[in-house]
Amino acid sequence: MIAVAKPLERLASELSKLPGIGPKSAMRLAYHLLYSPQEQSTALAEAILSMKERIKFCPVCFNFADGDSCPICQDERRDPSTICVVESPSDIVPLERMGRYKGLYHVLHGTIKPTQGVGPDELRISELMSRLQEGKVTEVIMATNPNVEGETTAMYLCRLITPLGIRVSRLARGLPFGADLEYADDVTIGQAFEGRQDL
Amino acid sequence: MRQLRVYQTQAVVIKQTGLGEADKILTLFTPDLGKVKAVAKGVRRPGSKLGGAVEPLTHSLMTLAKGRNLDIVTQSQIIDGFATLKSDLWKVSCGFYVLELVDAFAVEGSANRDMFELALDAFRYLCQDEDGGDTILRHFELHLLSMVGYCPQLHRCVGCSSSIGSQRNFFSAEQGGLLCSCCGSRDGSSHILSLRALKVLRLWQKSSYPEASRVKVDGKLAEELQQVISQYIRYILQREVKSTKWLQELKKFAVDNTRRGVYNARQSSKTVSDERKLCRLITPGLSKKFNA
Numbered sequence: 001m002i003a004v005a006k007p008l009e010r011l012a013s014e015l016s017k018l019p020g021i022g023p024k025s026a027m028r029l030a031y032h033l034l035y036s037p038q039e040q041s042t043a044l045a046e047a048i049l050s051m052k053e054r055i056k057f058c059p060v061c062f063n064f065a066d067g068d069s070c071p072i073c074q075d076e077r078r079d080p081s082t083i084c085v086v087e088s089p090s091d092i093v094p095l096e097r098m099g100r101y102k103g104l105y106h107v108l109h110g111t112i113k114p115t116q117g118v119g120p121d122e123l124r125i126s127e128l129m130s131r132l133q134e135g136k137v138t139e140v141i142m143a144t145n146p147n148v149e150g151e152t153t154a155m156y157l158c159r160l161i162t163p164l165g166i167r168v169s170r171l172a173r174g175l176p177f178g179a180d181l182e183y184a185d186d187v188t189i190g191q192a193f194e195g196r197q198d199l
Numbered sequence: 200m201r202q203l204r205v206y207q208t209q210a211v212v213i214k215q216t217g218l219g220e221a222d223k224i225l226t227l228f229t230p231d232l233g234k235v236k237a238v239a240k241g242v243r244r245p246g247s248k249l250g251g252a253v254e255p256l257t258h259s260l261m262t263l264a265k266g267r268n269l270d271i272v273t274q275s276q277i278i279d280g281f282a283t284l285k286s287d288l289w290k291v292s293c294g295f296y297v298l299e300l301v302d303a304f305a306v307e308g309s310a311n312r313d314m315f316e317l318a319l320d321a322f323r324y325l326c327q328d329e330d331g332g333d334t335i336l337r338h339f340e341l342h343l344l345s346m347v348g349y350c351p352q353l354h355r356c357v358g359c360s361s362s363i364g365s366q367r368n369f370f371s372a373e374q375g376g377l378l379c380s381c382c383g384s385r386d387g388s389s390h391i392l393s394l395r396a397l398k399v400l401r402l403w404q405k406s407s408y409p410e411a412s413r414v415k416v417d418g419k420l421a422e423e424l425q426q427v428i429s430q431y432i433r434y435i436l437q438r439e440v441k442s443t444k445w446l447q448e449l450k451k452f453a454v455d456n457t458r459r460g461v462y463n464a465r466q467s468s469k470t471v472s473d474e475r476k477l478c479r480l481i482t483p484g485l486s487k488k489f490n491a
Contacts, residue, residue, distance in 0.1 A: 020219060114295040115214065115302070117441035119448060148255050148285060152295075155288040159452070176245045186277050187251035 008034065060131070062107040062124045064089050072096075072105060079103045084141040085128065085157065087111055087150065091143065103141075106131065111149040112156060120156065128157070132164055139167040146173050204265040208232060209278065211318060212255045213302045217243070224269065225253055226302065227261070230315040234307040237263055237270040252277045256285060256294045258319055279319075283326040290325045292449055293332045296442040297321045297339060303436055304347045314346050324408055333421045334403075338411045340428045341404050349435055352376025353401050358386070368392050370427050372434035390430070396423045 004012075008030050016026035033041050057063075058070035065071075072078060072092075082103030086092055089107050108123045120126075131137070140161055144150035158168045174192030175184055184192075213234070214226040221243040227235045239253045252259045252275035262274040284290045301318050305311060321339040325332055344350055355362060357376035369383025370376070370392040377397070383389050399420065403411045416424070429443060 112445070114292055114442035114445035115299040117444065119445050148291065151285060152288065152291050155286075155291075159288065183248050185248075185251045187254075187257075187280050187282070190280075190282065 061105045062109060062127065063092060063105060077102070080136050081138045082141060083128075083131065083137055083139075084143050085154075086143045087145055087153075091145075095143065103139075108144070108153070111144060111153040113149055114152075123153075125157070125160070129160060132161060132166060137166055139169060142168065142170045146171075205262060205273070206265070207260065207262050208235075209258065209315070210235070210261045211258055211298075211301075211315070212253055213298050213305075215239075215253070215255065221247075223253070225272065228301050228305055228315065228318065230312040231310045233309040233311055234302070234305045235263070235270060236307075237261075237272050238266070239272040239275075249275050251280065255298060256281055256291070256322065258322070279323075281322045281326055284322055289449055289453075290328070290332060292442065292446055293325055293336055294322060296336065296440070296446060297325075299440055299442045300340065300343060300432070303440070304343060311346070314343065317342055317346065320408060324412075330412075333425065334412050334414070334416060335408065337424050337428060338403050338408050340432065341400070344431070344435075345404070349375065349431075350404070351400075351431060353397065353404060356382055358382030363397075365394055368394070368397060370431075372431045375431070390427070392427060393420075393423060395420055396427065399424060400427070 004027075008027075011033065012023070012026040012030040015021055015029050016023050018026075021029070033044070054066050055064050056067075058065035058073055060069055060073045063070040063072065065073075079102050083106050084095065084101060084103055085106050085108060086095070087108055087110065092105055092107070095101055095105075106124070106128045108125065108128070110118055110123050112119060112123070132140070140157070142154040142157065144153050154170055161168050172195050173188070174195050175181070175188060181189075208227075208229045208231060210227040210229045212225050213228050215223045218224045218238060221241045223239045223242050225237050225239055227237055229235055239249050241247050242249045242253055249272060251257065252261075253272060257277055258279040258281070260276045260278055261272055263270040264273050281294070284294050297318055301314065305314060317339060321335055324335045328335060341351075351370075352375060353363075355377070356379040357371065357374040358378050359382055361379050361381075363377055363379060367380045367383070368391070369378040369380070369386065369389035371378050371383070371386055371389035373388050374386075377392065378386055378389050383391075399414055399416065402414060429440065433439060
């Protein structure tokens with residue numbers, strides 16, 4: 001056992017709990033923090049603590065929010081008649097980066113995974129349904145990931161929502177921009193054919 | 200550097216978990232190697248070559264490279280994507296149930312071609328099915344149990360070896376088969392098995408699916424068969440099969456909708472006004488919105 005000062009070892013063992021960080025990287029990071037100025041470590045520690053204290057779920061869309069509700073739900077310019085349903089808060093980032101969607105979001109925090117015992121009760125589905133019951137929404141856009149579990153969740157939600165007379169749409173699937181047709185798999189090409197559009 | 204050994208195999212992905220930023224760890228079910236754990240690199244990025252070919256419920260031909268801990272999927276080509284199965288909520292859920300059972304009963308590194316074919320057949324029949332998939336699942340369960348050595352004894356009493364008559368019989372999950380009325384009444388853990396259910400189980404146990412599907416099973420009998428077999432499976436695995444809960448939830452959901460007259464009405468309603476009428480039928484509170 002290599003003799004390392006206790007506080008250093010403690011920091012390294014905490015850092016090694018982070019994803020993708022093994023014991024060696026953790027030790028390297030710990031030494032880096034030790035050599036770096038005091039302010040840098042204080043800022044890091046404060047940032048972590050304030051993040052844990054201040055970030056809460058938005059009570060409307062269940063995105064992460066600083067305070068009572070998230071900036072998207074607070075923004076009055078956004079269109080309350082469309083809701084885009086996503087799996088996790090990180091999925092909102094690329095949709096916002098695109099800049100063309102002006103409606104609201106709803107974060108499910110997962111997908112239905114029958115084999116792992118994750119059903120609708122473990123997701124924010126009942127909250128979505130009570131938002132829809134208010135009657136302001138005319139369209140729900142399913143932006144769950146295009147894999148079997150994401151599709152299953154979208155199909156289940158579609159069954160729940162269509163009887164309410166609300167339009168349910170799904171993000172298009174097909175060939176990604178810049179891809180080579182030669183390497184596309186059958187499922188993707190099939191979906192691209194089904195979803196082809198007039199030029 | 201050590202030379203990587205490359206091999207090719209058919210496979211169905213049973214399970215996948217995320218690894219790092221864009222990779223996934225797959226649990227594959229293969230005919231010759233049983234369950235295999237492998238890494239598929241970069242599959243979570245759009246435009247990945249592997250993409251759809253490493254999704255669950257897909258029969259693919261994969262090329263894998265032997266790795267130090269886990270093998271690495273280098274190529275994958277879809278043989279059958281079971282698209283009809285994946286586009287129907289009930290069928291895809293049945294598919295997940297089949298996968299969970301395969302995962303529970305298949306062994307790593309042990310060849311089982313029959314089980315592989317049985318699972319693929321179940322997916323194929325589910326794709327074609329129009330009766331709700333119950334018979335397919337029960338047939339699959341019975342044959343899967345036989346293949347792994349848990350074939351339930353349905354011809355003799357497992358207590359006293361006497362032949363089974365048409366009187367009241369029992370099924371014991373603990374003892375793995377039928378009990379005659381005498382042994383069954385003494386065994387607290389066994390349950391009564393109706394004569395109809397017994398006949399169907401015996402027939403399904405020895406027949407192929409096309410033959411098994413000719414038997415007309417009404418709702419009550421289907422429920423009894425489902426309970427007997429799932430109880431037996433639960434006893435063998437010593438845990439619940441997780442997808443069962445989801446299947447039951449979907450069934451209840453369909454029953455509730457039919458009771459409200461929604462499901463059938465929805466099939467015929469094409470226009471917006473029909474949808475609105477329907478909506479009033481389900482949620483009286485919402486009618487205000489549409490009347491306004």
